[in-house]
Amino acid sequence: MIVYLLKRLAVLLASVAAAGVAVFAFMAVLPGDPAEIALGVNATPEAVAELRARFGTDRPPAAQFLDWFGGLAHGDFGTSYVTSSPIGPQIAERLGVTTVLVLGGMVVALIVAVPAGTFAAVHHRDPLGAAISAVSQVGIAIPAFLAGILLVFVFAVKAQALPSGGYVPIADDPAEWLRSLLLPWLSLGLVQGAVLTRYVRSAVLDVMREDYLRTARAKGRGRMGALWRHGLRNASIPVVTVLGLQLATLLIGAVVVERVFVIPGLGDLLLNGVAGRDLLLVQGVVMVLVAAVLLINFVVDVCYAVLDPRLRGAR
Amino acid sequence: MLTVEGLSVRAEDLELVREVSFGIGPGERVGLIGESGSGKSLTALALMGLLPDGVTASGTARLGDRDLVGVPERRLKDLRGRTVSMVFQEPMTALNPLMRVGAQVAEVMTLHGVAKGRARERAAELLGRVRLPDPERIARSYPHQLSGGQRQRVMLAIALANEPDLLICDEPTTALDVTVQKQMLELIAEVAPALLFITHDLAVVASLCERVLVMYGGRVVESGPLREVFKHPRHRYTEGLLAASRLPPRGTRLATIPGAVPAAGRFPGGCVFRDRCAHATETCETAPDLTGPEEPTGPEEPTGPAELTGPEPRGDGHAFACWHPRG
Secondary structure (H helix, E strand, O other): OHHHHHHHHHHHHHHHHHHHHHHHHHHHHOOOOHHHHHHOOOOOHHHHHHHHHHHOOOOOHHHHHHHHHHHHHOOOOOEOOOOOOEHHHHHHHHHHHHHHHHHHHHHHHHHHHHHHHHHHHHOOOOHHHHHHHHHHHHHHHOOHHHHHHHHHHHHHHHOOOOOOOOOOOOOOOHHHHHHHHHHHHHHHHHHHHHHHHHHHHHHHHHHHOOHHHHHHHHHOOOHHHHHHHHHHHHHHHHHHHHHHHHHHHHHHHHHHHHHHHOOOOHHHHHHHHHHOOOHHHHHHHHHHHHHHHHHHHHHHHHHHHHHOHHHHHOO | OEEEEEEEEEEOOEEEEEEEEEEEOOOOEEEEEOOOOOOHHHHHHHHHOOOOOOEEEEEEEEEOOEEOOOOOHHHHHHHEOOOEEEEOOOOOOOOOOOOOHHHHHHHHHHOOOOOHHHHHHHHHHHHHHOOOOOHHHHHHOOHHHOOHHHHHHHHHHHHHOOOOOEEEEEOOOOOOOHHHHHHHHHHHHHHOOEEEEEEOOHHHHHHHOOEEEEEEOOEEEEEEEHHHHHHOOOOHHHHHHHHHHOOOOOOOOOOOOOOOOOOOOOOOOOOOOHHHOOOOOHHHHOOOOOEOOOOOOOOOOOOOOHHHOOOOOOOOOOEEOOOOOOO
16 A cells, blocks of 8 residues: 555656646747747847846756746745746635635535436436436536536526625635635536536446345345445446546636636636736646646545555555 | 245246246255256346346245245345355455455344344354365455455355355356365355255266256256256256266267257247257147156146156156156
């Protein structure tokens, strides 16, 4: 178990480093010099050179990279060339909002998918089970932003029950915070829940055909008792895989949903950075998103080891 | 103790097992033999109430004073694992891969009212009883850390945990090495209460059982004491089965039964074996009854001409369903 975790951790660190190189390289080859952007088209070469020296962009790329990547380790993302404010605190604040948004969406997805998928599997021969499969199929076809707009239309415009957008920090007013996040959570979660329902259904169906479930019934457990005691944990292994992939998708999907609901998250920050040609800010946000996806994969690997003893001993 | 009468198993409009009747006395060891697809496993699963979805059983099966067929799951649950237990064919997949072996053995006891701590102690005892070395360590292992033979012993420990009246084994040694197979059979012979042992391996039956039922096409075609049936088979199918299992002298061809077992629902009407039988005549288009004392006693006479029903049963329980029996 310890060896397995250490190996996974080493893989995580190595991939974060590799991702850092990749992100830096992509940003470096993009056309557009920060100093030229800052000073505009009428700047004198001397002024540009001076600003370059101040930004440190006149140094060799390797030195710039080490400076930037080394700073990341203690939360220093550099200072924006455009706004001259440190990037780290901005990212930290926005990351909190996005994390809450994404995890809340995932919780909604799980609350929908686990019971619905299990029910659809147990009743796969009945019309109701087939109906759940059909509904989840429709759900898959709806993009999250469209679901968001529909939800706004129903709950904010028609029923006037929830705000159509905006974000209230939890420290200001917990109740309003919850109300402001409810629709974003639902629009992210319902769509992902529909996708997840199908995976839960097929995982439970597979497990229901396993010999050990028959063994459990031969011991004297009922159908549902056998499924509960012996099936769910086994079925959760493929579901965890999908969950990891979905979290990554949600993180990216949050960029769009934050726009729809005017939520100041990472996606919002990223789009602002792109619009303002704030290269270092974009670089930082992209790095954080990539690192988050890698971290999710690491957590998924840890979950495997916790769930499945066969993985603990080996590799 | 176990009385089965007119047990049939159907999947939609296909009759997979037809009118099977037999009994097992306390402590008696009965073998159920036949080729793959003859309905042996379905018969066993019907007795356990574990038929796959969409497959249903009818007829009666009583264990002591409890009905096994046509009873709601709620009532059967109570019997399974306590009064009647089953060991399945495939040991590699029959245990939950995510649960320690000891917990899986203890589970069958806690399900039937044994206290948790006591069940855990008993689990280790049982693992020792099925001759697993270092039972304490095995109890803490996960199934993937054990060999196929060891896992099948664990299954046997689970089956024996509540001291059932009847043990059903469905080809428990087919997936094992020959040497492991032999140890396993000796163990089953030693620990089994009344036993219904399903196999296609005649040598296994010969070493273990006192009585045999021969199944073909979802019917019992011959039944009787082991020695009697194996020495003087009467049904032509049993004859073929026995001939095929004997090693012929060097240089001669292996004896086989011509043709192959038809798919379910493709068996001929009348005698189910007649399309593969060298002795079949027009008479065989009518289904022969299983004649002998095993036949549920009823007023009806055998339907065929008297000279074709074979000699009178000898009173030793040897019965067969054949118009042209051997000998």
